[in-house]
Amino acid sequence: MKKIAVIGSGLIGRAWSMVFARAGLTVQLFDIADGAVDKAVDLIGDGLEELKSSGLIKEDTSSILKRITKAKTLEDAVGDVDYVQENTSERLDIKKEVFSQLDAAAPKHCVLASSTSTIKTSLFSEHLNGRERCIVAHPVNPPHVVPIVEVSPSTWTSDEITQKTYELHQRVGQVPIIVKKEVSGFILNRLQAALLREAWRLVDEDYVSVEDLDKTVRDGLGLRWAFMGPFETIDLNAPGGVADYAERFGGAFDEMMQHVSYQQWSHDLISKVEQQRREIMSHAEHGAREEWRDKRLMALVAHKRAMDESA
């Protein structure tokens, strides 16, 4: 795999362009909106500078940028590539139409992957002749900083396509995982939903404030998870490993969870959380705090990389 098409030049499409180009691959970027690709390439230049100053890339940003070319049509973008990463609107009708065009225009061996976070591969590919080469490769925003990629095939996606997608993402420095069967939310958002469900409930029933709940994660629970994940965490938290952990603490976990049933986030509850967040950070500060977050994310990823390399 040497040549990649990125379809859609929003936040995610620009981030993917950086991911593939910094790994030495050629990127052909297309967007249906007039002038969007020109703007996108300027913003990609800025993004590469940020990566450089965070120590996440070493190559000159100008030589990385040279590997990104602007395509005038979708057909030009995908006509000679090995892999397509699609990033258009999160609407099934649009995805179906775009994948029809991709299937018609891309060479037979080419993988057709979507960045969608909410639409299963089977839903946008069922109608296609080339449905066996369609797949989801779901990133976390922004993928040029956060490495996880959820590779989620449908039942008719060929094993070869799944394998090629996995290997490509591994090769360009991302961390791919395989979602073995289609499931809404894939893995990451299901785990987030499970924790958020309890977080909202604990605030709703007035056990804790929003700020104290965030502290509990950022200064406690989240620290191990940020470099081990939940299973390695509990595996190391009992001398005999995870089975020993289940033996020791399974009962306590059962007791905590068995009476908790699912409830929607109510309007009143949303207002309560919104109000507490606005006391901590006003709407006017949102943009600046996003910039802070992105710098912290890059620094954290650089820190983890340095620790891995010194091990």
Added chain:
Amino acid sequence: MKKIAVIGSGLIGRAWSMVFARAGLTVQLFDIADGAVDKAVDLIGDGLEELKSSGLIKEDTSSILKRITKAKTLEDAVGDVDYVQENTSERLDIKKEVFSQLDAAAPKHCVLASSTSTIKTSLFSEHLNGRERCIVAHPVNPPHVVPIVEVSPSTWTSDEITQKTYELHQRVGQVPIIVKKEVSGFILNRLQAALLREAWRLVDEDYVSVEDLDKTVRDGLGLRWAFMGPFETIDLNAPGGVADYAERFGGAFDEMMQHVSYQQWSHDLISKVEQQRREIMSHAEHGAREEWRDKRLMALVAHKRAMDESA
């Protein structure tokens, strides 16, 4: 608050001794087992050296150690202190007996706090004359590295005691939170239980491997949580903040979670997870990996502190 008694010299008691002593307070350490305190003070010396080499303390370890004294009896340990941090066995009968002794021996103004992770304040303090000064101050292991402290009063704990406990932990550099009403698991373990419940289920129903689930958290979901927490994360993930987020994504989260009911971790499932973990790391590697984890935790905390200071 200047003088602290630490009761119990296991892993948690030793870590608390470091927390209080490095903050300049005097610590009187007691353990009922013969010779335990001597061994503990040696291990505390080692622990302080690790903190020093991770950049988490600047003072000479020998001068910090001088603030930790060995008490011969429980009465000697607590007779003249302002705050007691109890770390004996996680058994209600033992806690009740130890707190009876503490209530009899400690000065009237002294806070009596337990490190328990599973026993509510009301359960170990109900029988005491001084029950209004009893409270839980639950750390995460090890508290000299992980800053969160869950302060969980009973209905009869006085507000003054809750406030003094909160302020002490804040002053010594921990991150206290208030658990407003008693709840099993407090906040941190309830959030962990909620995420683990979904994690075990996704492995059980064969959507994902144990290793890929861990990757999803450590290379994706856990990165933001490690410095923001879940509410700030979603607050920043929609342009209008958390209410906007709920409007945009509440429906998708409902769909993901509404059909999921609670199931105990089955024997077969525990075996499946245990087997996958043992393929990644053998039992023989457990100790070395724990050391790796503790170094990574210290480095992560040092990294976060440096980022906070440079902001």
